[in-house]
Amino acid sequence: MTDWAIDTQKLTKHYGDVVAVQDLDLQVTQGEIFGFLGPNGAGKTTTIRTLLDQIRPTSGAATILGRDVHRDALEIRRLIGYVPGDLALYPRLTGKETLQYFARLRGGVEQSYIDELAERLKADLSRKVGDYSTGNRQKIGLIQAFMHSPALLVLDEPTAGLDPLIQQEFHAMLEEVRDEGRTVFLSSHSLSQVERVADRVGIIREGRLVVVEGVDDLKRKAIRRIDFEFADPIPSGTFTGVAGVHEASVERRHATVSFEGPVNDILRAAMAHEVLNLNSRESDLEEVFLTYYRDAVSPGGNQEGKVSDVH
Numbered sequence: 001m002t003d004w005a006i007d008t009q010k011l012t013k014h015y016g017d018v019v020a021v022q023d024l025d026l027q028v029t030q031g032e033i034f035g036f037l038g039p040n041g042a043g044k045t046t047t048i049r050t051l052l053d054q055i056r057p058t059s060g061a062a063t064i065l066g067r068d069v070h071r072d073a074l075e076i077r078r079l080i081g082y083v084p085g086d087l088a089l090y091p092r093l094t095g096k097e098t099l100q101y102f103a104r105l106r107g108g109v110e111q112s113y114i115d116e117l118a119e120r121l122k123a124d125l126s127r128k129v130g131d132y133s134t135g136n137r138q139k140i141g142l143i144q145a146f147m148h149s150p151a152l153l154v155l156d157e158p159t160a161g162l163d164p165l166i167q168q169e170f171h172a173m174l175e176e177v178r179d180e181g182r183t184v185f186l187s188s189h190s191l192s193q194v195e196r197v198a199d200r201v202g203i204i205r206e207g208r209l210v211v212v213e214g215v216d217d218l219k220r221k222a223i224r225r226i227d228f229e230f231a232d233p234i235p236s237g238t239f240t241g242v243a244g245v246h247e248a249s250v251e252r253r254h255a256t257v258s259f260e261g262p263v264n265d266i267l268r269a270a271m272a273h274e275v276l277n278l279n280s281r282e283s284d285l286e287e288v289f290l291t292y293y294r295d296a297v298s299p300g301g302n303q304e305g306k307v308s309d310v311h
């Protein structure tokens with residue numbers, strides 16, 4: 001299927017007894033920003049290194065833009081920009097020299113575009129890379145990934161060390177890439193790093209893909225809470241069995257209800273009594289993700305696509 005920017009079929013990588021990635025079936029659409037999320041050690045870097053043909057899978061296969069990641073590795077390299085998690089640079093070269101070196105490897109890139117990217121990210125290219133802060137090194141990594149306008153950007157934890165204003169600019173750059181129909185694959189262990197820009201996210205845990213979902217859908221599913229204040233004490237079972245309710249704690253005239261989905265049935269149950277006040281709290285997407293990180297698929301279990309209670 002050549003429509004996919006990335007397509008993996010039962011991709012598996014074991015290191016001896018260590019299962020780094022198991023039966024990964026992942027499809028990334030062209031023209032989207034895809035967030036690849038998982039806690040440390042989940043298998044994100046292993047997946048990416050397999051896609052880039054730096055390591056060979058134990059079994060399974062993968063294509064990038066319709067090309068086989070092993071057989072067509074050279075051609076693929078021209079089509080993608082990559083920021084590795086552990087970018088190695090020559091400490092004695094300046095930032096400018098480093099980027100000129102990368103540009104030569106690419107067969108030539110417009111210097112004016114490099115300068116524009118450096119300007120946007122506020123990268124200091126004049127000093128030796130060995131003297132750089134983590135943030136500035138990261139900027140060099142980003143510039144070399146963006147500079148040849150690749151069809152696919154593969155970014156492994158790209159925002160470590162970037163201050164919030166630069167992150168904003170970086171997000172704007174990602175959106176521009178998407179708006180041009182190009183694709184971004186963004187790996188991170190932190191939801192907050194990707195939720196503002198990603199169209200969809202896939203969560204990997206212990207080498208297995210737990211869920212792939214639109215960020216907006218996930219937000220809708222996130223567990224929310226309402227605090228009620230009643231005129232008189234209400235029965236403790238007021239919210240028992242009401243659709244969408246995860247947990248309800250009732251203490252005389254006060255109740256806190258955690259729920260997912262529409263709020264209608266909960267309000268109806270509450271309004272059997274005189275409601276003095278209510279306060280609804282923002283959904284906490286981070287909590288949903290932690291749920292996936294913690295409780296989702298365990299060997300033999302299958303709770304894909306299910307959001308379970310976090311209490």
Ligand SMILES: Nc1ncnc2c1ncn2[C@@H]1O[C@H](COP(=O)(O)OP(=O)(O)OP(=O)(O)O)[C@@H](O)[C@H]1O
Pocket residue numbers: 015018019020021038039040041042043044045046047085189
């Ligand atoms: N070369 C290797 N030899 C043995 N085990 C490895 C090797 N590389 C990775 N692993 C193991 O494979 C699993 C997945 O690691 P991986 O680096 O892919 O995870 P990750 O999601 O990228 O995590 P992080 O964000 O910490 O880099 C971990 O248990 C890791 O210890």
